[in-house]
Amino acid sequence: MVTFLASKGVAMRKRTGGKHGRLHQFSLGMVLFLAMLAAPMAAHADDNVQEPKLIVDRNNDIYGTQEAFDLVVQARTFDPMFCPEEQRDRDKAVALYVQAIAAQPGAKLNGPIADRIAQLYAFYAGKEAGKEIEVKPDRSLACHWWNRCLELTSPNQLLWAQAQMGLASMGVIRGDRISALDHYSKILDVDFAQIELPDWKVWPDGETERDQAILERELAYLRESIEGIQTRAVEKKFLVLGRISKDAALEFIQSMAAKYKGTPTGERASNMMAALLAQARRDPLALPDNFMDKYEPTTTQASAMRPQGPQGQVASKASPQATGADASGWGYWNIGVAACAVVLAALVVVGIVRNRRKNHAD
Numbered sequence: 001m002v003t004f005l006a007s008k009g010v011a012m013r014k015r016t017g018g019k020h021g022r023l024h025q026f027s028l029g030m031v032l033f034l035a036m037l038a039a040p041m042a043a044h045a046d047d048n049v050q051e052p053k054l055i056v057d058r059n060n061d062i063y064g065t066q067e068a069f070d071l072v073v074q075a076r077t078f079d080p081m082f083c084p085e086e087q088r089d090r091d092k093a094v095a096l097y098v099q100a101i102a103a104q105p106g107a108k109l110n111g112p113i114a115d116r117i118a119q120l121y122a123f124y125a126g127k128e129a130g131k132e133i134e135v136k137p138d139r140s141l142a143c144h145w146w147n148r149c150l151e152l153t154s155p156n157q158l159l160w161a162q163a164q165m166g167l168a169s170m171g172v173i174r175g176d177r178i179s180a181l182d183h184y185s186k187i188l189d190v191d192f193a194q195i196e197l198p199d200w201k202v203w204p205d206g207e208t209e210r211d212q213a214i215l216e217r218e219l220a221y222l223r224e225s226i227e228g229i230q231t232r233a234v235e236k237k238f239l240v241l242g243r244i245s246k247d248a249a250l251e252f253i254q255s256m257a258a259k260y261k262g263t264p265t266g267e268r269a270s271n272m273m274a275a276l277l278a279q280a281r282r283d284p285l286a287l288p289d290n291f292m293d294k295y296e297p298t299t300t301q302a303s304a305m306r307p308q309g310p311q312g313q314v315a316s317k318a319s320p321q322a323t324g325a326d327a328s329g330w331g332y333w334n335i336g337v338a339a340c341a342v343v344l345a346a347l348v349v350v351g352i353v354r355n356r357r358k359n360h361a362d
Contacts, residue, residue: 059201062202064103071096076093118148118163139170158198161190161229184240227264235272
């Protein structure tokens, strides 16, 4: 544009002269000067565009719109977790949370909001002011909103595993064991090392050592939480499987002890396996046939499963002379033989006593 104006100025100078020409030259000079000032301003116009201001609450949660923020604030005036008892109204809170999700499509925070709705339907019950009928849990709606939470959250978030646990619990309560087992399995498939910070919150940029320490501490907490959820999933899946097939339950707990060896989840599975072995020794009829042959660990495994003393020693060690399935020194065979001997001795004594009484009577 500057080149174009300069060429037009040269042409005008050829056609005009005197005072009138000088006036035109002055006007063209001002145009050229203003054009030269405007060029760099236009070039940097994009740099001066300010990014939209984040809408963040005191929990560092990021909202997509001001409307969504206002709706959540209003919902919490009825949410039993946040409001006084006399203001509790689950249905009003849920309606406002649903509107908040609709007001910020695509916002990462919609996942936690859906999770809160699911919790209200799953666990909340009680008498609310102005209502004659007591509010009761609605498990089907709880499942709906936990499924929505899964859609709005990625598997590398702690919230995703928590929603899976909620769905598994609803499956158990509703008697849908297959569904519960599926959700427990998905929890156990999560790699806790891949868990990331919630993407709906503001976090430090990590440029300073202090910021880096905050991020590392939060990640450590999230990974410990995942391990805790996985440990509970092992326990609960074992119990559900046990109602379907004891063999399947025992195979599962043994595989978990091996898969998660060296972690809290693996330790819990090993302890459960050790407890089952102890139960089998006490009451073999309570477990499947040939349990000891299939699940009795090797000497090394059994030593690892036993409780450890303060210096790392095995707390209760089997005697080298122990025989049979029971490591205490008495096998089931020996117990049976001893019991039979006691019964026979008692019969002999009873017979002798009767003969003496008979002879005395004669």
